[in-house]
Amino acid sequence: MSLPPPAALVDVERGTVDRRIFWERELYERELERIFARCWLFVAHESQLPEPGSFLTTTMGEDNVIVARGRDGVIRAFLNSCPHRGNRVCHAERGTARGFVCNYHGWSFGLDGALRGMHESGAYERTPGFDPAEHGLLQVAQIDAYKGFVFATFDAEAPPLADYLGDFRWYLDILLDNDDGGTEFVGGCIRSVIACNWKVAAENFAGDALHAGWTHDSGARAMGGASVPTLDGQESYQVNVNGHCWEFNLDLVGNAATFGDKRVTKNLRVREQELAERLGPLRARMIGAISSATVFPNMSFLPGQQTFRTWQPKGPHHTQLDTWVLVNRSLSDELKEAYRKGVMMTFSPSGVFEMDDGENWEYSTRSNAGVVTRAQKLHYGLGLDSRIEHPELKGNVFRSQLNDANARAFYARWTQLLEADSWAQVNDR
């Protein structure tokens, strides 16, 4: 069977998506090549690498990488695979190291990824043409940071990170730059695997406010004492830039309230005036509101709950979810702990909201095993006429967070990247 081209699978004008994009291995392989080996991907928060020798391992697509701070203080990322026989050279999730030595033949690499020697190195020294400088761990093509968030790309032709994020930085600043002290991840990484296609999760955070009041009703009542408020008719928006998506209300504390912890909501209310002076009154109201966001392709977060996560593809039908908790460095230890526990209660594998989502996403993926089922296109047509101009909001702006506009923008970007042979064919949008 041959698949139609990606552009024929997504119709953003009519609002339809072909279910095969969530199921077919062939499309998945193309995603690894044209999205994950090409886009800027989140790899670390600088606070996870506090000193020379600090490292962590993560994945970019299905490529395992080591992210390490060198003796010179510089953060680098390189493949976690020995160029000799391919073995993984670092098996730890994170830690502090002098370097990385392959278990197989003792090839040894510095914190900069350079080959420093191996077992029986004398034999290599007598081998004509062997130059250790040519056999280090393969470096990513580009690595850069935006306000503590480190991103990397395997594509030397990718635009600079600042251009890749574009005006989405104006929105990211709400969480990354609302305090002079900057941010940090508190606690460790919560890691789980969900039997869903990675896009099902990424598009949910990109723009699915509709599910909140239905999927999460019992959880919202249990945690906050009330159902999610009716969103239709409230002032709310979806915005997107280059496939990066944020859907939001302006209710200041709607998401934060799901912790059921008044210390957290009170802190946001107390700060509203200060935030308004720094970010303007509109962005200040977004700080903990009912909202969600995805940085294309696979980093998502929830303002208010402060959970940041990546959806790591593990084949077309499985996604590894890595979750962290973002806080301002200047926050009191008591409040940092409140956020850490709050995320565990709500958006960890046993959290009241994450369990709700996982069930839905698994069946949204699994259903497509059926050949007849798979042939029916899905509806993504909510809010087809909702595009507006806004005097303040940047990017593409849509009225009402009850909308498929961001999902359509996410899949438009997905289509554009799968169709393009190189970054030269990819436009800002």
Place this chain on the structure above:
Amino acid sequence: MTPAKQLARLCAADALAVGEMRRFELDGAPPIALYRLADGFHATADTCTHARASLTEGDLEGDEIVCPVHFGTFHVPSGRALCFPVTEDLHVYPVHLADGDVHVELS
């Protein structure tokens, strides 16, 4: 009759602070690593006994030197090999201080 001691001057004693080390290459001898520990100066062969690495490119931690390549570790004062992959001890050179200079005994 014992052979005469052959002393070689390495540097002034104040050239190294406690916790520092330096590699010296002398005519007719393999490279030497000089360390200044809390209890004074020590000298060993600079080349790891496992392969070819220069130990002074590694980490000096207390009285242990860690090879930069496979992290094999030696006890500096005795030259004793402490962990895999090093099994052979380092040669240790006696150190003499005279007139504010550090000398090592080559034979």
